[in-house]
Amino acid sequence: MSDYADNDYAMALGKEVAxxxxxxxxxxxxEEDKASTNASLINLAVYSEQKGxxxxxxxxxxxxxxxxxxxAILIGIDRNNxxxxxxxxxxxxxxxSHGRKSVCCEQIAFQLTGKSTGRLRNTVFSHLNSxxxxxxxxxxxxxxxxxxxxxxxxxxxxxDSSEWANPLESYGCIGEAMQSxxxxxxxxxxxxxSSQIRMAVAGLFxxxxxxxxxxxxxxxxxxxxxxxxxxGLQLVAWVIQRTGWKQSKELPLxxxxxxxxxxxxxxGSDVVVTIVTDPLSAPVGIMEFKSANCEVRVxxxxxxxxxxxxxxxxxxxxxxxxxxxxxxxxxxxxxxLSRGGNNSLYRAVMPDxxxxxxxxxxxxxxxxxx
Amino acid sequence: MNNPFRKDLExxxxxxxxxxxxxxxxxxxxxxxxxxxxxxxxxxxxxxxxVKIIGFxxxxxxxxxxxxxxxxxxxxxxxxxxxxxxxxxxxxNIHYHQSEFQDASGYKRLAERLDExxxxxxxxxxxxxxxxxxxxxxxxxxxxLKEAGINRNKKGFWSRVIVEKPFGTDLxxxxxxxxxxxxxxxxxxxxxxxxxxxxxxxQNIMVLRxxxxxxxxxxxxxxxxxxxxxxxxxxGMEGGRGAYYDSAGAMxxxxxxxxxxxxxxxxxxxxxxxxxxxxxxxxxKVLRSLRQWDTPELVADNVVRAQYIAGHVDGENxxxxxxxxxxxxxxxTESYVALRVLVxxxxxSGVPFYxxxxxxxxxxxxxxxxxxxEPPTVLFxxxxxxxxxxxxxxxxxQPDEGISLRMVSKIPGSSLRMEPVKMDxxxxxxFGKGSPEAYERLLLxxxxxxxxxxxxxxxxxxxxxxxxxxxxxxxxxxxxxxxxDYVAGTWGPKEADDLLGKNGHKWRRL
Numbered sequence: 001m002s003d004y005a006d007n008d009y010a011m012a013l014g015k016e017v018a019x020x021x022x023x024x025x026x027x028x029x030x031e032e033d034k035a036s037t038n039a040s041l042i043n044l045a046v047y048s049e050q051k052g053x054x055x056x057x058x059x060x061x062x063x064x065x066x067x068x069x070x071x072a073i074l075i076g077i078d079r080n081n082x083x084x085x086x087x088x089x090x091x092x093x094x095x096x097s098h099g100r101k102s103v104c105c106e107q108i109a110f111q112l113t114g115k116s117t118g119r120l121r122n123t124v125f126s127h128l129n130s131x132x133x134x135x136x137x138x139x140x141x142x143x144x145x146x147x148x149x150x151x152x153x154x155x156x157x158x159x160d161s162s163e164w165a166n167p168l169e170s171y172g173c174i175g176e177a178m179q180s181x182x183x184x185x186x187x188x189x190x191x192x193x194s195s196q197i198r199m200a201v202a203g204l205f206x207x208x209x210x211x212x213x214x215x216x217x218x219x220x221x222x223x224x225x226x227x228x229x230x231x232g233l234q235l236v237a238w239v240i241q242r243t244g245w246k247q248s249k250e251l252p253l254x255x256x257x258x259x260x261x262x263x264x265x266x267x268g269s270d271v272v273v274t275i276v277t278d279p280l281s282a283p284v285g286i287m288e289f290k291s292a293n294c295e296v297r298v299x300x301x302x303x304x305x306x307x308x309x310x311x312x313x314x315x316x317x318x319x320x321x322x323x324x325x326x327x328x329x330x331x332x333x334x335x336x337l338s339r340g341g342n343n344s345l346y347r348a349v350m351p352d353x354x355x356x357x358x359x360x361x362x363x364x365x366x367x368x369x370x
Numbered sequence: 371m372n373n374p375f376r377k378d379l380e381x382x383x384x385x386x387x388x389x390x391x392x393x394x395x396x397x398x399x400x401x402x403x404x405x406x407x408x409x410x411x412x413x414x415x416x417x418x419x420x421v422k423i424i425g426f427x428x429x430x431x432x433x434x435x436x437x438x439x440x441x442x443x444x445x446x447x448x449x450x451x452x453x454x455x456x457x458x459x460x461x462x463n464i465h466y467h468q469s470e471f472q473d474a475s476g477y478k479r480l481a482e483r484l485d486e487x488x489x490x491x492x493x494x495x496x497x498x499x500x501x502x503x504x505x506x507x508x509x510x511x512x513x514x515l516k517e518a519g520i521n522r523n524k525k526g527f528w529s530r531v532i533v534e535k536p537f538g539t540d541l542x543x544x545x546x547x548x549x550x551x552x553x554x555x556x557x558x559x560x561x562x563x564x565x566x567x568x569x570x571x572x573q574n575i576m577v578l579r580x581x582x583x584x585x586x587x588x589x590x591x592x593x594x595x596x597x598x599x600x601x602x603x604x605x606g607m608e609g610g611r612g613a614y615y616d617s618a619g620a621m622x623x624x625x626x627x628x629x630x631x632x633x634x635x636x637x638x639x640x641x642x643x644x645x646x647x648x649x650x651x652x653x654x655k656v657l658r659s660l661r662q663w664d665t666p667e668l669v670a671d672n673v674v675r676a677q678y679i680a681g682h683v684d685g686e687n688x689x690x691x692x693x694x695x696x697x698x699x700x701x702x703t704e705s706y707v708a709l710r711v712l713v714x715x716x717x718x719s720g721v722p723f724y725x726x727x728x729x730x731x732x733x734x735x736x737x738x739x740x741x742x743x744e745p746p747t748v749l750f751x752x753x754x755x756x757x758x759x760x761x762x763x764x765x766x767x768q769p770d771e772g773i774s775l776r777m778v779s780k781i782p783g784s785s786l787r788m789e790p791v792k793m794d795x796x797x798x799x800x801f802g803k804g805s806p807e808a809y810e811r812l813l814l815x816x817x818x819x820x821x822x823x824x825x826x827x828x829x830x831x832x833x834x835x836x837x838x839x840x841x842x843x844x845x846x847x848x849x850x851x852x853x854x855d856y857v858a859g860t861w862g863p864k865e866a867d868d869l870l871g872k873n874g875h876k877w878r879r880l
Contacts, residue, residue: 009430037796037799039799039800041800041801067801068801069799069800069801092775097531097796097798101796101798101799103798110467125483196415198375199379199415200381200415201375201421202373202375202376202379203415203417203418204419205373205374205375205376206373206376206384206385206387206418206419206420206495207387207418207419207420207491208491208495209491209492211372211373214374238375239375242374242377243374244374270678306456307415309419311419311420313492314490314492315490316492318420318488319459320419320459320460320462320463321410321455321456321459322412322413322415322456323413323414323415323453323456331741344378345377345378345379348378
């Protein structure tokens with residue numbers, strides 16, 4: 001916190017208030033502004049252990065509240081600081097709804113230092129809006145604070161597996177949490193990154209010629225940015241889970257710049273599946289299926305707002321562009337929140353994905369009292 | 371052909387790539403609604419790849435001229451804005467087909483064109499015919515489609531038709547239209563579009579009733595005193611609408627279709643499943659249960675018709691209905707109608723449904739209000755003045771879509787004073803993202819073969835049966851009920867207030 005002046009916090013997070021006065025100050029905030037409507041459909045907690053992230057997260061919440069009315073609770077924690085402290089700020093993010101009404105969402109920001117030792121639960125979660133679901137966006141590596149005492153309070157748990165140094169271990173922790181809390185819904189931002197690609201692929205396979213060719217494919221190639229290998233693996237897992245393709249050789253055959261897998265389709269075609277990493281690629285740059293008579297390709301250039309869909313089957317050609325997801329994490333979270341549901345597809349794909357990821361799952365996290 | 375990638379990707383039936391043929395392609399509906407709806411589906415990535423659009427109309431136009439006219443309007447009206455790159459790809463699949471609606475050779479050429487598109491697709495393809503022309507051409511279009519053989523389903527491929535309202539002008543014409551349609555397309559391939567059913571709030575009626583456990587136990591004559599359905603418009607006959615409207619009137623234009631559809635959603639029993647026929651079976655039972663106002667006396671007692679006279683709307687002077695452009699100066703067409711409707715079922719026995727629709731009213735609003743019975747006259751209701759107003763659940767269809775619930779609360783203070791308070795849910799406030807246009811949902815549903823939000827033949831005919839009795843009393847009886855009037859910019863004629871006053875009820879103030 002020392003990297004930021006108090007002024008930076010005040011500018012970004014609003015009015016600093018005593019912890020005991022958060023509710024009272026929020027009430028005063030609304031009493032002062034009778035023209036605005038306070039709206040909230042969810043509690044959105046955004047958690048980060050990265051210094052200064054709380055300021056950036058306030059900007060992200062400003063974006064998210066345009067479409068998702070919520071009570072936002074920002075949590076910044078510096079666990080390495082030997083002094084235990086906690087500070088709080090309140091503000092509201094307001095937007096003109098359909099050019100008429102000013103709709104505002106409350107935000108409470110907490111900055112903690114030192115070991116949590118129960119303060120996160122006791123202080124932060126006592127400010128949830130009752131009866132509304134808690135969506136918890138965990139940024140960065142899972143730490144020892146990710147424990148049963150935390151996730152038992154959560155309805156939807158948002159994380160970004162592309163940020164993990166050891167995905168196997170972190171997925172192991174998520175898996176344990178899901179077993180322990182059946183109602184916990186995991187939402188991986190990395191999975192959302194490829195959602196428009198999946199839509200585009202599915203759209204092309206609506207075409208009867210592409211659908212006929214699916215089980216005669218010989219090649220599936222996915223090109224991803226090196227930071228987004230997880231997205232590539234998830235896409236391949238999605239394909240094999242949906243098509244019923246079976247692994248035909250030992251897994252995995254990795255190479256320096258990608259992964260190679262061998263599958264057999266239900267019609268007996270051998271398919272070589274490659275995930276190629278390219279530093280110039282968009283998070284997911286290419287997903288391409290090839291058979292003797294048909295090519296189905298979905299591409300996106302780095303930074304482009306469009307996805308290109310192509311189908312080539314003899315004289316039958318389809319080419320069109322559709323909008324792509326933004327790469328911004330706030331937009332991706334908005335996208336996830338818009339979808340709602342129980343994320344059944346992600347859950348269905350998980351076993352194949354974890355198999356592709358290889359190795360033994362296991363949560364090695366030491367647990368700390370939240 | 372099964373596409374495994376669609377499974378679990380979206381919680382809706384899967385739309386299939388097809389060729390959409392729009393009859394009446396140069397009209398307003400095509401330009402302002404259909405093409406922008408399909409464009410927005412493409413923007414959302416929801417339009418199946420390979421969808422082709424053929425505009426069929428009488429005027430001479432090239433593909434380029436047709437596309438350019440559509441683009442100009444799309445730039446103005448598209449919900450998601452206009453993106454040149456996406457439009458360019460989208461427009462490549464739009465073509466124009468010039469033919470008179472009565473010219474059989476035009477349909478033969480259309481058949482060849484469709485076959486050519488199918489050949490490019492590798493064999494056969496699905497076809498969706500959208501009849502957006504003036505109603506007088508419906509018969510010609512349907513018969514010529516049949517004559518040209520392009521109505522037939524090919525093995526594994528469907529041909530469907532979407533018919534725009536009006537579905538006839540009375541029961542005999544509706545039956546005739548249905549016969550013509552069903553001679554050409556099977557009922558299961560016929561989609562009668564009522565865009566009100568595509569609105570989010572209309573779809574939310576079923577969710578509100580059947581996904582919440584608290585409402586259904588109260589949804590009956592033991593707890594509900596009356597139900598009101600209001601559709602008010604603050605417009606008159608602008609844009610040359612007078613000619614059409616004067617031949618239709620409020621009852622045919624709005625009540626027969628939109629408002630009776632809303633009524634049936636409110637009054638229906640829980641369906642056994644969410645299939646199209648499961649839902650529509652229950653809706654048609656409501657329409658069959660409507661008590662028929664089948665004598666002029668019953669019509670006079672239960673229905674009010676009126677025309678507006680000169681007044682002020684939104685601060686502007688407006689002329690009376692009979693002075694409007696293209697309206698007969700001696701017109702006997704109603705610009706306002708209010709009805710007391712009784713649904714003779716166990717659930718609704720004795721509960722009046724008041725339905726009103728009017729032009730040149732103070733504001734634009736469509737809503738359903740459920741008025742619950744007052745509490746027993748003991749405790750608070752026994753005090754002087756009683757309880758101030760019963761509970762009212764309001765479902766706002768448009769604009770400002772949402773739901774509110776009025777209840778009574780104590781005013782803070784040492785004395786016991788009570789006031790009604792309102793819990794209010796606004797779609798726009800809670801869900802910042804705009805709702806899709808009704809046509810987007812309905813077009814996608816028709817490509818997916820999901821007819822839940824479309825009117826079935828028997829629904830249309832039952833609705834006309836109810837309306838026809840009233841029309842007969844108005845226009846063919848020896849002693850027709852009077853035509854009242856109301857000043858433009860007011861909430862309708864006094865007789866409409868009296869209609870409710872007889873039962874001790876009042877119109878809800880919007």
